[in-house]
Amino acid sequence: MSDTPPVEPVVEGEPAPAEPASAEPTPAEATPAEASAEAPAQGFGDAAGEAPDATEVEFSDELSRAESDAAQARADVAALTDDLQRLQAEYLNYKRRVDRDRELVRENATWTALAPVTEVLDTIDRAREHGPLEEGLRAVAEQLERVVAGQGLVRYGAPGDAFDPMLHEALSHIGQDPDVEVTTCKVVARAGYRLGDRVLRAAQVLVVDPAPEQTESQRAE
Structure with a gap:
């Protein structure tokens, strides 16, 4: 007798009997864990190396x-x-x-x-x-x-005042006077007037100069 199994007759209109499932998965049916392990890992360097998008460029320009x-x-x-x-x-x-x-x-x-x-x-x-x-x-x-x-007009000028060319107009020198130490107004011919600090009219005066100091020999004589 032959070892070939008998072929069952196929009835038209009925589905063919399903083959028994294989216990081993096919290569196309890899598990999720294996798929995750086989996927290439993306590191921080890859993300940083990417070019900035249009929003970041626009924000940088506005800044x-x-x-x-x-x-x-x-x-x-x-x-x-x-x-x-x-x-x-x-x-x-x-x-x-x-x-x-x-x-x-x-x-x-x-x-x-x-x-x-x-x-x-x-x-x-x-x-x-x-x-x-x-x-x-x-x-x-x-x-x-x-x-x-x-x-506000102030009158000034009196005999005995020290001569000041900013205030007095010397009409003449009338000699020397041992009683004065600086050039002094001896006679006031016409009084002067000033308004505030401004001299409107200088006083006209006659002045005397101090006498020179005498030496001891001159004093003895």
Whole structure:
């Protein structure tokens, strides 16, 4: 007899009998663990080496533009601050100059108005050199002096004052005087006037110089 198994007749319309499942998995049916082990591992270096995406590039560009704008804004603020300080200094200098010119104009106007009055006072001073004034004339003289002083005009110059070329006009030297140590106003020919620190009219004076020191031989003689 033959060892070939008998072939069962196939009935048309019925499914063929399923073959028994194999106990060993095929290569295509690898387990998840094996698939994970066989997959190439991606390290940190691979991720870092990737090129940045478009969002990161756009953000970097915007940050650079913002830093540039901020630097330009700081430069503009510094320039405007310098301009403001320069304008403020120019304004202060202009204000001082205007105030000084205004004060000068006021002083000139005051002197122009009172100069004739001072000439009258000069005549009264010469009259006083010859004796006391009469009561009526004395009252007028005192009133004129009060008017002049009320406008800030200060009279100066008296015998015995140290000579100051900024305040006095020396008309003449009249010799030496052993009682003085510096050049001194001996006679006041005409009083001077000043308004504040400004001399409007120098006092006209006659001056004397100090006598030179004598040697012991000269003193003995």
